[in-house]
Amino acid sequence: MTQPFLSIRKLRKAFGAFTAVHNVTLDIPKGEFLTFLGPSGSGKSTTLYAIAGFQDPTSGDVLLQGKSLLSVPSHKRNIGMVFQRYTLFPHLSVAENVAFPLRVRRRPETEVRRKVADMLSLVRLESFAERLPAALSGGQQQRVALARALAYDPPILLMDEPLSALDKKLREEIQAEIRRIHRETGVTILYVTHDQEEALHLSDRIALFRDGRIEQIGTGEDLYLRPTTDFVAGFIGNSNFLAAEHLETVGGASTIRLADGALVSGINANGSFAPGQKTRLMIRPEAFRLERSSNNAELSVEIVDVAFYGERRRIVARTSAGQEIDIRPTSSAAATHDASPGRRQVFFDPAGAFLFPAPSKTGKELTY
Amino acid sequence: MSVEAQQGITTSRIPAGLGGLFPALILIGLFFVVPVLALLLRSVTDPAPGLQNYAALLGDGTYVRVFFNTFVVAFVVTIVTVVVAFPVAWMLAIMPPALASILFGIIILSMWTNLLTRTYAWMVLLQRTGVINRALMGAGIIDQPLPLINNLTGVTIGMVYIMLPFMILPLVGTLRAIDPMTLRAAALCGASPFAAFRRILLPLSLPGIAAGGLMVFVMSLGYFVTPALLGGTSNMMLAEMIAQMIQSLLNWGLGSAAAFILLVVTMALYALQLRLVGSKRAAGGA
Numbered sequence: 100m101t102q103p104f105l106s107i108r109k110l111r112k113a114f115g116a117f118t119a120v121h122n123v124t125l126d127i128p129k130g131e132f133l134t135f136l137g138p139s140g141s142g143k144s145t146t147l148y149a150i151a152g153f154q155d156p157t158s159g160d161v162l163l164q165g166k167s168l169l170s171v172p173s174h175k176r177n178i179g180m181v182f183q184r185y186t187l188f189p190h191l192s193v194a195e196n197v198a199f200p201l202r203v204r205r206r207p208e209t210e211v212r213r214k215v216a217d218m219l220s221l222v223r224l225e226s227f228a229e230r231l232p233a234a235l236s237g238g239q240q241q242r243v244a245l246a247r248a249l250a251y252d253p254p255i256l257l258m259d260e261p262l263s264a265l266d267k268k269l270r271e272e273i274q275a276e277i278r279r280i281h282r283e284t285g286v287t288i289l290y291v292t293h294d295q296e297e298a299l300h301l302s303d304r305i306a307l308f309r310d311g312r313i314e315q316i317g318t319g320e321d322l323y324l325r326p327t328t329d330f331v332a333g334f335i336g337n338s339n340f341l342a343a344e345h346l347e348t349v350g351g352a353s354t355i356r357l358a359d360g361a362l363v364s365g366i367n368a369n370g371s372f373a374p375g376q377k378t379r380l381m382i383r384p385e386a387f388r389l390e391r392s393s394n395n396a397e398l399s400v401e402i403v404d405v406a407f408y409g410e411r412r413r414i415v416a417r418t419s420a421g422q423e424i425d426i427r428p429t430s431s432a433a434a435t436h437d438a439s440p441g442r443r444q445v446f447f448d449p450a451g452a453f454l455f456p457a458p459s460k461t462g463k464e465l466t467y
Numbered sequence: 468m469s470v471e472a473q474q475g476i477t478t479s480r481i482p483a484g485l486g487g488l489f490p491a492l493i494l495i496g497l498f499f500v501v502p503v504l505a506l507l508l509r510s511v512t513d514p515a516p517g518l519q520n521y522a523a524l525l526g527d528g529t530y531v532r533v534f535f536n537t538f539v540v541a542f543v544v545t546i547v548t549v550v551v552a553f554p555v556a557w558m559l560a561i562m563p564p565a566l567a568s569i570l571f572g573i574i575i576l577s578m579w580t581n582l583l584t585r586t587y588a589w590m591v592l593l594q595r596t597g598v599i600n601r602a603l604m605g606a607g608i609i610d611q612p613l614p615l616i617n618n619l620t621g622v623t624i625g626m627v628y629i630m631l632p633f634m635i636l637p638l639v640g641t642l643r644a645i646d647p648m649t650l651r652a653a654a655l656c657g658a659s660p661f662a663a664f665r666r667i668l669l670p671l672s673l674p675g676i677a678a679g680g681l682m683v684f685v686m687s688l689g690y691f692v693t694p695a696l697l698g699g700t701s702n703m704m705l706a707e708m709i710a711q712m713i714q715s716l717l718n719w720g721l722g723s724a725a726a727f728i729l730l731v732v733t734m735a736l737y738a739l740q741l742r743l744v745g746s747k748r749a750a751g752g753a
Contacts, residue, residue, distance in 0.1 A: 173654040186652035190670050200656035
């Protein structure tokens with residue numbers, strides 16, 4: 100068995116009676132872009148801070164190439180970090196901010212200059228070297244922070260919601276920068292965010308946190324297409340949850356009865372269900388079809404509203420049991436198959452729908 | 468019509484405003500400008516017109532030594548005050564607000580306590596048979612009483628104690644404006660706690676140190692009570708000398724000249740501080 104690059108072992112952090120992180124265990128290979136995704140208070144930042152050395156875990160360990168980091172103070176961990184708020188040193192120029200980690204390491208002046216020039220060109224801010232941070236926009240400040248965090252070639256870069264203070268357009272711009280920098284430098288990145296789109300765009304893998312535990316870890320596609328719990332299904336992407344009664348499961352394919360009495364078989368079952376158990380059927384809005392095709396299940400709905408969203412349309416429909424669902428056909432499909440308000444049948448592939456136990460504490464209905 | 472009305476307002480506003488300021492201007496003129504001018508006048512006319520008072524002060528070694536001594540004391544007091552005040556101010560800046568306001572209350576309460584009382588209290592503590600010397604001797608740390616009073620040590624201790632609030636208050640304001648995350652960022656960049664202090668915290672708190680430091684320095688230059696009670700005869704300060712010139716020697720001209728020199732030096736220092744810190748601030752805010 101090869102040794103993992105960065106390893107989090109049964110990490111636990113309690114603040115008095117409240118446990119922020121419960122026994123999180125995670126291996127991160129070198130060069131990976133791993134995102135900790137989750138709602139606020141789910142323990143993702145606490146885990147990151149334990150790696151940074153800002154918080155001592157109650158128990159557990161953090162190993163970098165097999166060596167524990169816990170006894171190493173923050174300033175000797177050699178980890179880069181970009182923070183949520185702008186943390187540039189306000190009295191130092193952009194170039195001196197980037198030079199700071201090299202100066203405290205007493206690197207020779209020629210090396211400092213060369214490295215600062217490299218880093219500023221990496222984040223495309225060469226012409227801003229002599230400016231003070233206050234003279235930069237928020238996006239530029241975060242790029243300088245990125246340059247500063249990478250200036251000493253740290254093996255790991257931590258990013259704690261670095262884009263949350265920026266507006267949408269800037270966020271997308273810096274996301275592209277971060278992807279490019281990850282590609283060019285090959286640094287291992289641990290990224291914390293509560294924004295699922297950001298996580299899906301950036302990451303090699305996503306660890307979805309909930310109440311201090313990792314709910315599911317995998318690629319964005321794993322989490323989106325193969326969610327293991329209804330929380331994951333509700334948090335990543337948009338989901339419809341339909342009340343359903345489980346009838347039987349044979350060879351991983353379940354048969355259920357929907358609230359309107361329709362029977363659907365061939366559903367992917369997550370876990371085991373008893374006959375008659377109350378369950379919820381998750382179907383992605385874009386998995387609904389307006390046209391019938393073989394093996395598809397059907398659902399009788401009344402279309403209430405249709406809105407144009409560019410490449411897709413967003414249809415609000417109501418099942419005969421009175422539950423509102425969200426349907427997102429492509430605009431061309433909607434035009435071809437008449438998605439105007441009124442009663443009609445919609446179709447879905449049972450193999451692309453997932454069955455979860457009901458009720459769930461925090462599962463979100465019809466998230467958008 | 469509306470243009471005329473507007474003009475009417477703007478033209479009548481200036482005299483109206485000045486009229487309102489008039490009592491205040493008279494007050495400032497009568498109680499601040501006139502006395503200083505009278506002081507200046509006296510210093511060059513008493514006992515005879517000319518600059519002989521200034522020549523006497525700056526030409527006599529004894530007087531020059533008093534000036535020098537005054538600056539040394541004020542400088543030492545300022546430095547010690549900064550060193551003692553900084554950790555207190557930092558603690559006040561980062562501690563929970565409820566606790567900080569209690570500590571602020573205690574510091575301000577000491578400012579409100581009578582100055583003379585506090586200085587006499589220090590005499591009791593510092594004298595040869597005082598609490599400190601007896602405690603140290605009782606513990607066997609020293610066998611001779613330490614000379615803590617009637618010298619520079621006594622003056623410094625007493626004055627630092629009195630000046631501390633004037634340093635702590637502006638410093639807390641500056642330190643509170645520093646984002647603690649900046650220091651975490653410095654730590655992850657590889658800065659040891661000392662390097663983070665020297666390269667980040669200290670430069671960022673410089674405006675507060677300069678503001679408090681100037682206040683302490685200027686107040687110390689003209690201080691009378693504490694040096695008179697805790698100091699010795701060999702290191703007299705300027706305020707004591709002025710008191711002696713006027714009370715004992717009745718030499719108003721010489722006393723005025725000494726006071727005027729002190730005023731000019733103080734103003735020069737203030738101008739210097741404005742130049743140094745003011746320009747740095749402007750650059751930082753650009």
